[in-house]
Amino acid sequence: MVDFGGGHPETNAAAEVIEALEAELGGEAHFHTGVQYRHTLVAPRAWLDVDCAPPHDFTGRTVPLPTGPAAQPLIDLMERSRPIVQRYGMDANQIWLWGQGSQPVMKPFDQHYGVAAGMVTAVDLVRGLGRLTAMTMV
Numbered sequence: 001m002v003d004f005g006g007g008h009p010e011t012n013a014a015a016e017v018i019e020a021l022e023a024e025l026g027g028e029a030h031f032h033t034g035v036q037y038r039h040t041l042v043a044p045r046a047w048l049d050v051d052c053a054p055p056h057d058f059t060g061r062t063v064p065l066p067t068g069p070a071a072q073p074l075i076d077l078m079e080r081s082r083p084i085v086q087r088y089g090m091d092a093n094q095i096w097l098w099g100q101g102s103q104p105v106m107k108p109f110d111q112h113y114g115v116a117a118g119m120v121t122a123v124d125l126v127r128g129l130g131r132l133t134a135m136t137m138v
Contacts (some may be wrong), residue, residue: 001063004055005037006092014039022093024084025077035124040095047073052098066097069128107133 009017016035022031050068058064066074074097083094088119109117112133119130120138130137 001058001061001062002057004089004096007090008036009090009092011035013090017085017090020084020087021081021102024086025080028073037071037092041077041095043073043100045102046070048100048102050074050100050102055096056100067101069105104132106132110134 011033014036018031018033018039025031029047030039032035032040032042034040043101047070049070050066050073052066054065054072061065065071065078078094079098082093085092085094106129109115116136117130118136118138119131121127121130
């Protein structure tokens with residue numbers, strides 16, 4: 001792994017790649033644009049039974065492929081992404097899937113604390129938590 005962020009592309013440039021991945025590989029799983037090199041794949045629940053290595057732990061080293069009962073569909077999707085990603089001339093050469101989980105169900109902030117809330121953030125993970133708790137996003 002040379003660079004876990006694939007050269008840290010601008011979000012707009014990465015969005016083009018994600019749209020192409022969705023158009024060409026979407027079906028059982030779906031690609032959603034995030035920020036820079038961090039995006040989301042919504043996949044069948046059966047794909048959760050897998051161990052995936054976070055790429056940032058392997059800079060300058062070989063990254064192990066996913067392992068476990070559900071590894072093969074992820075490995076196949078990663079391999080099939082290569083020609084699509086490489087068409088865009090980025091430093092990235094394929095997608096890397098890791099950090100799997102399921103969407104939590106969270107009580108709206110106002111129901112939990114009795115007051116309405118808003119959020120200002122540049123961090124996509126924090127923004128997602130705000131949306132899950134029905135906060136106003138500024």
